[in-house]
Amino acid sequence: MKKKAGKNVTNIQTPLTDLEIAKKAQMRPIKEIAETAGIPEEAVEQYGKYKAKIDVSALPKKLADGKVVLVTAISPTPAGEGKSTVTVGLADALSQRGEKTMVALREPSLGPVMGMKGGATGGGYAQVLPMEEINLHFNGDLHAITAANNALSALIDNHLHQGNQLQIDPRRIIWKRVLDLNDRALRNITIGLGGPAHGIPREDGFDITVASEIMAVLCLSANLTDLKERLGRIVIGYTYGKEPVTVRDLGVEGALTVLLKEALKPNLVQTIEGTPALIHGGPFANIAHGCNSIMATNTARQLADIVVTEAGFGADLGAEKFMHIKARQGHFSPDAVVIVATARALKMHGGVPKQQLKEENKSAVRAGMPNLEKHIDTIRRFGIEPVIAVNRFISDTPEEIREILQWCQTHGVAAAVTDVWEKGGQGGLELAELVIKQLNKPNQFAPLYDVKDKVVNKIRTIVREVYGGEEVQLTDKALKQLVDIEQNGWDALPVCMAKTQYSFTDEPKLTGRPEGFTITVREIIPKLGAGFLVCLTGDIMTMPGLPKQPAALNMDIDTEGNITGLM
Template sequence: MPSDVEIARQFKPRPIAQIALSLGIDEDDLLLYGREIAKVNLRALGRPSAKKGRLVLVSATTPTAAGEGKTTTTIGLGQALAQLGESVCLALREPSLGPCLGMKGGATGGGYSQLLPAERINLHFTGDFHAVTSANNLLSAIIDNHIYHGNELRIDPRQILWRRVMDLNDRSLRHIVVGLGGRGQGPPREGGFDITAASEVMAMLCLAADQQDLRQRLERTLVAYSYEGEPIFAGQLGVTGAMLALLRDALHPNLVQTLEGVPAFVHGGPFANIAHGCNSLAATRMAMHHADWAITEAGFGFDLGAEKFFDIKCRLAGLDPEAVVLVTTARALKMHGGKKKTELLDPDPAALAQGLENLDKHIENVRRFNKQPVVALNRFAGDSDAEIALVAERCARHGVPFAPASHHAEGGRGALELARLVMAAAEGSRPYAPLYDLALPVAEKVRVICREIYGAGDVAFTRQAEKDLRQVERLGYAGLPVCVAKAPSSLSDDPALHGRPRDFEVTVRGVDINAGAGFLVVLTGDILRMPGLPKSPAAERIDLSAEGEILGLE
């Protein structure tokens, strides 16, 4: 099969103004970034709409190194609905440079189910990540500057919570010392960098309803404590207006298209293992406002991204998906059954049967939210009929719809059966049920997630985590939802445990207050918010041709 780049060359994208017009978006609401990309002003949400705006959530079983193709499936499903004559629009997250240049590579789908222009979306796009990085680091600079010029707020340099960020993987910056070089360089203190996707600014951007809401979130962001132990908020430093100015254009969703011309809003980029993992609320609402079917995704697996989608995003915004798609692959199930990555091309129904327990758990998890999933098997060339039959049989045993889909190789035509099942499932949709009550103590909310969604037997809180919980109570944030930062490659907090581990213990080592975003970040296991690079990062395979074409980004 041709490479993704070779496939993309076969298609000539329509002018983005035409794509916008097909959604009923006025040209006056567009900020054009060339012929193929545009931002859509949030005021478009105030225009009249007769669209049904039925929301479909796509998530997946636990990710493996083999890849599940969740984004590819989301795009393929959208193209299939369009081929059936339906009005459809996608809402997806933006790729981050860290994974694109690190281990994962590009994040715009693949084969005949990908976004255009892929290389621009994967690298820089419209500058949203840069805007988030700049706004975040402006606040860091202002905090240090405030201390240097007399420290009127009496900020304790040992209790500064706000960290710098960058959109690249660099393990050397996780823990640093700033202010070295003498008194003129500012007071020395410990600090560090997170990846931009883990920034609270990114979370706020993705959950903000509009500009005024984003301003209020920025102002109430907890950044430090005083020498007396009192909280210091970003609004007290007088810089939130400048942060908002840096984020002005980033607040508006980006519009692109798939190979088959299906509109797609691509906006916001928090990772579900370190943040809430969903594209922006503005993009979701924009897709729902302008189409009968709006398809969004939440990942990594359902246990991370989709749990947060329901318990944070849906709860905040009043959203309720009418259908849930659970993506899996024969390759991933074989890995969960004990196969090595190098052995996945060989048919092995026995290993796949062993790995089906992971699918079992995710089906149960979807039902925890009062939803019935549609299981999509993203087909690969080496999948055997016996392996596919095993997955179909398991889904039948659970009483859930199942469809093999070949959208990677065939585009929308390969996902027509999946599209029909999704439409049928939406007809019988029930209102979603949150997993926990916000009035529960924070520790109990964490236990509910770990026991009900991950399958843990218990949760252990370190001394630091217990201290953090007391601070949460003291400051009045106990009523916030929780956002668990956890290894994405396992249902547990141990990334090496595949399949369906049972009765394990989750270790909580800290709880961060994201007052602006409106949730508590619960840090488990050894999770890091600044990834490192692999031994052979994807950046080593990327190049620019003499003709200006980007090579090797897939």
């Protein structure tokens, strides 16, 4: 039997992989899913039989917006946590309980799909469908973002070639080309070689598409007008006089908006159990803000009573940015938060190597609990009482699961075991009950900092209150960039920390719950279109590389078009 890390399995006899389960599922025509969600026919733009885009302007209005349930997790490990699986399973469980529910997720990037992670549509009997099409190109949104990003790059270089009226300094162009694949060889390149007819030679580089500011802009835009306005604000570089140059200065925000017009519309699909799902946008959480689009979340709020959504990686990255960036710009607040934890991951945080995770080790579970405790503490600091989803794996023993539940009971936090990989929504009914109880209670949600605070103070607040660290250190380069940011009046923006997902620190190998550490910020990059400042820490790369054994090595297709090896 083949199992993917991040999926909980409780029945060793189950012979099917995620892909096989997805292929055997009976999908309903997307028109029926739209009808279930209350989407009128005139708002549905079909992309085949089982996918559609939604024309938000044609949706009916309702008196009250749906409540938002955010699913986050402990610090991720190679053992996997199954956050997307729990998100989908929880939505199905709420639907089974009679709640009008929608799930809102990020779109998969081909980088992780072909690289180390594999697909991003949940797993087992808690998946969104059609799994293959969502993981491979989907409705073309990421390709449209790639095209818009690279069109801007071409227009910048053409401006230089045609006389450089704006006096852009080629040495100070910060806009990079993008590709939706992991390709380390393209991180740093030289362009414009071959003589005067081929452009102005300069250093350039590629980011992965999901790290493009255009991805963040699309995910944070409220409508087409807002999208065009945000695109115009993007800073692409600086003049010889060190003045910022924007897309609006180049006069091409209209052209970029044209390329993104269809991509801005949320995508409608379904779970295995027929719960409507909106999948739209996919910024990385360790590079960007790690949440699906505001348009998808607000569309789901407009249609459903409960919206289950997720943020990338642990609460220190995705959830923090959801609270400080997405919720602020989307004009809503989370009504409940679920933290996904597994015995396997807790054992790794307790010092057990991946090769020994199948062996029972209650003491390692206890030793890893401080990691979960810090994530609970973080969500409570935002004024919300979290619910813990203990995502069960086949190798978990009853004693290990009991260890987690007893710890939660002792520390006064609600927890439920989930078996959604094997049982679908049925395996998440206890979690759904706890979430509903939490939704019926008021919370005191509030951000941890004011956007008008000094940039260093905003970073320090995150380091101390979210990471549990002590201090912040800025490199000389970051300090110089900060001076420019303050002089240009860009400092009253939230910060977006680019940090390793594996640790609260900027050192990936420091797992568990380190204390007393310092976070070093090596660069601060203004993203005016997105509306935040990216603070790069550690060795975070905006263009990842492939692992020694990429997931692509397991993929194949037969003469009839049947795909294998796509997880």
